[in-house]
Amino acid sequence: MSKSTQQFDLVLVGAGMVGSLFVLKLLQSPLAKDLRIAVIEGQQSVAPTGDYALRVSSLSLASEVLIESVGCGDVLQSQRHCRFTDMKVWDADGTGSVHFRAKEAGESHLGSLYENDSIQAVLSQALWQQPQITAFCPDRLARAERLLQGWSIQTQSGEVLETPLLIAADGALSRTRELAGIQCKQWDYQQQGLVATIRTELPHANTAWQRFLSSGPLAFLPLDNPHYCSIVWTLPSAQAQLMLNSAEEDFNAALALAFEYKLGAVEVIGKRAAFPLVARHAEHYVLPGLALIGDAAHSIHPLAGQGVNLGLLDAAALANRLVQGLAKGLTLHDDFNLRRYSRDRRGHNELFMHSMTGMEWLFASDIPALRMARNQGMHWFNRSGPIKQLVMGAALGK
Ligand SMILES: Cc1cc2nc3c(=O)[nH]c(=O)nc-3n(C[C@H](O)[C@H](O)[C@H](O)COP(=O)(O)OP(=O)(O)OC[C@H]3O[C@@H](n4cnc5c(N)ncnc54)[C@H](O)[C@@H]3O)c2cc1C
Incomplete structure (x- = not known):
């Protein structure tokens, strides 16, 4: 027997870091206190264990402020993390390098490294406590159909929901985006990001390190223990698989060499x-009664460690627009208001995505003239006070 249809003001698919922050931000407004919100999430979040998790995120200062603004700052800071004060980037040719320092930007730190599970657990705990929420977890979106006004949704467990506003925060392979018929521009880098936790002979000195090799960037991201880093090693797919399956001694030797023994x-x-590293950008962020946020709207190369940060900015921008709309007496799903959200974020995200693709191409290039220009450029950039500060400001989310 089919279940009866449940009505909601808003349905969120995907309560990852981005989806969770979106709802928490929206519910901060007294105007949202009577909303009925359904949250469909495929997995129950798991709190971090004794071992370091493989997936980490470098939260920008702007992201930390956002998480603090929804009342989760103290709990987040009680999780193990590393505030990094410096960032060193250099070229495999060995002649160009850039050193970013927090104090040059007048900040205490440049960002903080957290395990994804920690951020997720903190935000999920706050999310499921909200009285306006009906949780469908663990459950998954199976079907979404457009109605004359809004959407009819069915979950894998057979629940049927109707809503005038559907928000997709279900990640890079968003099922919601697919069911809504939104196409994506896609760039397959033919590379994979190999991630692991490593112990280093020398302390990481609260520095995020990144070496650009012709095969792709290699990042050492500092963890709370001064001798532990999380790595993201971008390699052509076949080589990544070889390194993934290589003996530990061989892996260690190849990694130290690729990193020029900077940390012994x-x-x-x-x-x-x-x-697999695939950049995607949805052709539309919004349709009538629908909005995409986070990786559902865009996924970028991890070389700048900005994926979550861009997604959290989308989440805050959409929540702000919805609250502003309510304050003006508009409906939550007002079409014009949703398009404003798209305008707020699309250009910013696109700029970031193209910069990452351009950087990837520039550093992978073996063309002698480009290599020379790249090294000269890095030297010049490292000494260019105001321009360097401007770039640091953008990375900090200022
Ligand atoms: C190798 C690598 C390293 C990275 N490093 C960084 C970094 O240092 N810093 C950074 O900012 N970013 C980094 N990123 C990017 C970052 O991981 C993503 O941008 C981020 O996870 C996106 O968050 P999200 O909440 O939008 O999506 P996701 O984290 O993918 O969350 C989606 C949620 O939706 C749920 N879901 C999916 N489908 C359904 C469905 N059908 N029904 C119900 N629920 C569903 C999932 O269970 C999940 O909880 C990295 C990415 C890679 C690949």
């Missing part, structure tokens, strides 16, 4: 994993 000998701890 290295030793991998536990598992390694590799993720």
